[in-house]
Structure formats: structure tokens, C-alpha cells
Amino acid sequence: MSILSLVGLGISKKFITDSAIETLSNSDIIIFDRYTSRSCDINVDVLRRLVKGEREFIEADRSLLENNSKAIIDYLDKGYNVSIASIGDALIATTHVSLLIEAKHRGHEVKVIPGISVHCYLISKSLLSSYKFGKSVTVTFPYNDFIDPTPYNVIKDNKERGLHTILYLDLKNEKAMTANEALQILLRLEERHKKSVLSKSDIIIVGARLGCDDERIIALKVEEATSFDFGNTPHIIIIPGNLHYMEADAIKWILRS
Numbered sequence: 001m002s003i004l005s006l007v008g009l010g011i012s013k014k015f016i017t018d019s020a021i022e023t024l025s026n027s028d029i030i031i032f033d034r035y036t037s038r039s040c041d042i043n044v045d046v047l048r049r050l051v052k053g054e055r056e057f058i059e060a061d062r063s064l065l066e067n068n069s070k071a072i073i074d075y076l077d078k079g080y081n082v083s084i085a086s087i088g089d090a091l092i093a094t095t096h097v098s099l100l101i102e103a104k105h106r107g108h109e110v111k112v113i114p115g116i117s118v119h120c121y122l123i124s125k126s127l128l129s130s131y132k133f134g135k136s137v138t139v140t141f142p143y144n145d146f147i148d149p150t151p152y153n154v155i156k157d158n159k160e161r162g163l164h165t166i167l168y169l170d171l172k173n174e175k176a177m178t179a180n181e182a183l184q185i186l187l188r189l190e191e192r193h194k195k196s197v198l199s200k201s202d203i204i205i206v207g208a209r210l211g212c213d214d215e216r217i218i219a220l221k222v223e224e225a226t227s228f229d230f231g232n233t234p235h236i237i238i239i240p241g242n243l244h245y246m247e248a249d250a251i252k253w254i255l256r257s
């Protein structure tokens, strides 16, 4: 029986925990997940330096972790302890739980090492109440002329219940969607569906490169945000629902003046 560990690295180097390093150092094979999220300063070379002892590193894209999990199970079946190291938390806004289930079914031990996720970091820095977030959703790049309406519908459902929505932005190969692109997509969906889900005068919150030295978190109107320069990616957005008076007071500190 081998061990499969899902290790969250946190969103930047300063958040990598001792527990993460210890778990990686005890693995024979470390699979660095470089597709579910990006960090400003964590990469495979950084991990090589932090991990104790010589370990085999594999850089994994979507095909290895989602379509070809058999390769991972084969390593476990051969007696190797495997860690999958993801930016942020390995189980927040990913589908990696399927790997744990598969490994467990094969009789292997599974471990989860939580990491500081962009999800909780953003909620904390936004000053909004964690009790008032609804379902989160990813805005994906249009495919030919097709724009996936899911984010529009999720924002609508959350807003109907007064809840805030976190929008993750698509990562495709080397391209990361900017907040500007995401908002243009949502405004196009508004034009198409006309359900008054998003208007140019709404206040939204954008986080850029959270956890990095040049992080930004700004509350501003949609019409300003569409052309605002938030700096390099990754970016993330909150579409607020109804603001409690304390939330409305607190976000003034991050409001663009």
C-alpha cells in the first residue's frame, strides 16, 4: 500500500507550510500541478530547493491529472509514494478529489495537506462577510462564437439570494484571462440575455496577484474596471450581492477614489 498526498502549496512562496514541505520530502514522486492555478513565485525549481533529498519531479498538465490518472495509480501500485503539489489548496476549485477516490479504491492511503487558497485569501482581503458568499464559478474563454452562460446564471442565482459571487478566471495553456476580459464577456452575456444581472454602474471587487508583493485588491465600477490596468495576472473577481451596512462601510477602504 502506498500513499497519495494532495498538497496545497499556498498562493505564494511565503505561504508554503512546514507540513507541505515535510510531506513532499517523504514522497518518492512529486507531481507539480501547473494547470489548476498559477503563482507569482512558486515553480518546480523553488520546490526542488525546498524539498529535502533527491526526489523525482514531474510537471503535470491537465491531460496527466484529469485524463490519464492511470499513470498516477500505476506509480502507487508499484509501491511509490506520490504527492500532487498544487498552487493554493489542492481541493479548492479543482477536481482532484477524483484522484483521491481512485487511489482509495485501489487500497492506497490518502492524505490532504491544506494550503492557503486564493478563495479564503480573497474573502479575507475583500472585507466581505464569509457567511454571505454563494456558489463560485469560472469564467471561460469563448469557444468560436459560443460563450458559456454558466457564470451569468450563477451570479443571477446568488444575487437573487443576496449573496456574493467569486469568479475564477480561465487559464488556457499559457494564457490567463484578465479581469477586463472576464467583464467584457459578462457584459456580452448581459446584452444577450437581458436579465439585469450586471450593469456598468455596479461596484465589483478585483484581486490581482494576491499573496505577491505587488498584489492589488480594488473595489470599482464595472465601467471603470473594463479598461483599468490591474497589472499582471492572475486576476479574480467578486460580484457583490446585497451589502450589509458594515460590509458597505468596510469596502470603502479598498474603493478606487
Ligand SMILES: C[S@@+](CC[C@H](N)C(=O)[O-])C[C@H]1O[C@@H](n2cnc3c(N)ncnc32)[C@H](O)[C@@H]1O
Pocket (backbone or CB within 6 Å): 011, 036, 037, 038, 039, 086, 087, 088, 089, 090, 091, 092, 093, 094, 116, 117, 118, 119, 167, 168, 169, 170, 171, 176, 207, 208, 209, 210, 211, 212, 234, 235, 236
Ligand atoms: C481554478 S482556481 C484554483 C484555486 C486554487 N486551487 C487555490 O486554492 O488557490 C484558479 C484561478 O483562481 C484565480 N487565482 C489564483 N491565484 C490567484 C492570485 N494569487 N491572485 C488572483 N487570482 C488568483 C485565477 O482566476 C485563477 O485562474
